[in-house]
Amino acid sequence: xxxxxxxxxxxxxxxxxxxxxxxxxxxxxxxxxxxxxxxxxxxxxxxxxxxxxxxxxxxxxxxxxxxxxxxxxxxxxxxxxxxxxxxxxxxxxxxxxxxxxxxxxxxxxxxxxxxxxxxxxxxxxxxxxxxxxxxxxxxxxxxxxxxxxxxxxxxxxxxxxxxxxxxxxxxxxxxxxxxxxxxxxxxxxxxxxxxxxxxxxxxxxxxxxxxxxxxxxxxxxxxxxxxxxxxxxxxxxxxxxxxxxxxxxxxxxxxxxxxxxxxxxxxxxxxxxxxxxxxxxxxxxxxxxxxxxxxxxxxxxxxxxxxxxxxxxxxxxxxxxxxxxxxxxxxxxxxxxxxxxxxxxxxxxxxxxxxxxxxxxxxxxxxxxxxxxxxxxxxxxxxxxxxxxxxxxxxxxxxxxxxxxxxxxxxxxxxxxxxxxxxxxxxxxxxxxxxxxxxxxxxxxxxxxxxxxxxxxxxxxxxxxxxxxxxxxxxxxxxxxxxxxx
Amino acid sequence: xxxxxxxxxxxxxxxxxxxxxxxxxxxxxxxxxxxxxxxxxxxxxxxxxxxxxxxxxxxxxxxxxxxxxxxxxxxxxxxxxxxxxxxxxxxxxxxxxxxxxxxxxxxxxxxxxxxxxxxxxxxxxxxxxxxxxxxxxxxxxxxxxx
Numbered sequence: 001x002x003x004x005x006x007x008x009x010x011x012x013x014x015x016x017x018x019x020x021x022x023x024x025x026x027x028x029x030x031x032x033x034x035x036x037x038x039x040x041x042x043x044x045x046x047x048x049x050x051x052x053x054x055x056x057x058x059x060x061x062x063x064x065x066x067x068x069x070x071x072x073x074x075x076x077x078x079x080x081x082x083x084x085x086x087x088x089x090x091x092x093x094x095x096x097x098x099x100x101x102x103x104x105x106x107x108x109x110x111x112x113x114x115x116x117x118x119x120x121x122x123x124x125x126x127x128x129x130x131x132x133x134x135x136x137x138x139x140x141x142x143x144x145x146x147x148x149x150x151x152x153x154x155x156x157x158x159x160x161x162x163x164x165x166x167x168x169x170x171x172x173x174x175x176x177x178x179x180x181x182x183x184x185x186x187x188x189x190x191x192x193x194x195x196x197x198x199x200x201x202x203x204x205x206x207x208x209x210x211x212x213x214x215x216x217x218x219x220x221x222x223x224x225x226x227x228x229x230x231x232x233x234x235x236x237x238x239x240x241x242x243x244x245x246x247x248x249x250x251x252x253x254x255x256x257x258x259x260x261x262x263x264x265x266x267x268x269x270x271x272x273x274x275x276x277x278x279x280x281x282x283x284x285x286x287x288x289x290x291x292x293x294x295x296x297x298x299x300x301x302x303x304x305x306x307x308x309x310x311x312x313x314x315x316x317x318x319x320x321x322x323x324x325x326x327x328x329x330x331x332x333x334x335x336x337x338x339x340x341x342x343x344x345x346x347x348x349x350x351x352x353x354x355x356x357x358x359x360x361x362x363x364x365x366x367x368x369x370x371x372x373x374x375x376x377x378x379x380x381x382x383x384x385x386x387x388x389x390x391x392x393x394x395x396x397x398x399x400x401x402x403x404x405x406x407x408x409x410x411x412x413x414x415x416x417x418x419x420x421x422x423x424x425x426x427x428x429x430x431x432x433x434x435x436x437x438x439x440x441x442x443x444x445x446x447x448x449x450x451x452x453x454x455x456x457x458x459x460x461x462x463x464x465x466x467x468x469x470x471x472x473x474x475x476x477x478x479x480x481x482x483x484x485x486x
Numbered sequence: 487x488x489x490x491x492x493x494x495x496x497x498x499x500x501x502x503x504x505x506x507x508x509x510x511x512x513x514x515x516x517x518x519x520x521x522x523x524x525x526x527x528x529x530x531x532x533x534x535x536x537x538x539x540x541x542x543x544x545x546x547x548x549x550x551x552x553x554x555x556x557x558x559x560x561x562x563x564x565x566x567x568x569x570x571x572x573x574x575x576x577x578x579x580x581x582x583x584x585x586x587x588x589x590x591x592x593x594x595x596x597x598x599x600x601x602x603x604x605x606x607x608x609x610x611x612x613x614x615x616x617x618x619x620x621x622x623x624x625x626x627x628x629x630x631x632x
Contacts, residue, residue, distance in 0.1 A: 139602040140595045197564045208605040250607035274611030416497045
């Protein structure tokens, strides 16, 4: 389809709209520049997977408010595009599995390490080796926590606190994790035994694919005041952990696919794509799914808290760091479901906000933001591709108004895994990054090829679009020196 | 009828498609299961040490395909197994539902860690189809989330 066929028009250089038509209740709005919109239109025309069609389908879901939104890292997902945001009225709206995805509460934690960058450079091979050794990653890797089913129930209720109580990380971490590392309303009884059994040895594991740990340094400061509030300056050393709720989250998705398929039939919800199934938020199925997702969210928090403890251990072994030398800057998820207050026609309403491959980006003044950061908003952690820049952003008041306080989560893929492997060998990717001073430790050479920078959009472009649109602002850019992958 | 079967991976922007084909539904399901196993593990030259059975029922063949692959994934994960062979004994329509019975030859993961390739989260409905072509070959396809 071309732009005129789907009625897409430009609002400004960074925002496009498909007006509501047919079954669409609200318009679809896509944050993109000319180049990326042309790419999406071309994909629409030639490929089976079509992110523009998906965002239009989201706009048809009952109770959706304002617009179905796609951030600048938009690419096709399962029913809901990656980079998609949909906020729903609690009385009339639906909850949809596609708006959360399989990796519930996949997200990023960034940790500040009070060491000079030169110290890291001097020992980076040792540090890389220690991180690679200590943090289980890749298929089949198991964590040092071997839990019982009863303990898994505690994970699902307690979130990051579970791992903290087992000696991972510090109490101070909790203040700088969204929701303080634990959401209310998680019900382990709504999570299947299979999901729990799959998770028994996976707390404290990284996973694979695009999950990673990076040791980074602040390359450039863009927003000095915010950087100072976050405790960052040029050359600051940061460790970023990207992972989620592991097998438990995946199994929740699989289990509720069937439940919500039946619910869609029962409640007369049209199914435009098989994963875009759902239930009224207040229905039994809707409430069960939301409780299960909250359990998955807590699992993601527990996992990253455990891994952060292992990161501390690695630094302690190489640099003899003290507890106070390492602190959490922030942790935020990008596959999530949250009840939040937002203005709809100048009236504050509680909405159920789905963010699928989109990061919450609450700007200045919100009560959900830690006190220390409330003046500027919380850090928004955006991962680049392997070996390229990552960013810490902040949300804006315009972002709160236009996107329910949402931003991008990463760069978005442009090449399939197969094409990426054909175009470059994993060993070559690792060698080329080593020449740039970046050590890549990967459990899979194939994975290194699939995650090579050429397989992804340019993260600078994606961040520029959101800044150009006034939705988020760059605080710092980060460059990697070590990348550990599954 | 010429007996022909096989499997392959196919393009997907973020994850991977898997496709199996054969003279019967059972062949097609077996082959797509092998495509999934080979995506996850390098199984060449490895003999099974044990067998597990996977059985499930669904009203439609596409639902059966996704459910079968997800049950398979779940068992592999929970029991920490690598699948080195697969046999689909039957797919029968009874009482309005398709019922599949399959047996997978497996070994423990701990013995072959260097052969583990990709982690697969779930089989999805994206592009899922089970159909017979005009030439009489059954095909089973879906995308898996990695």
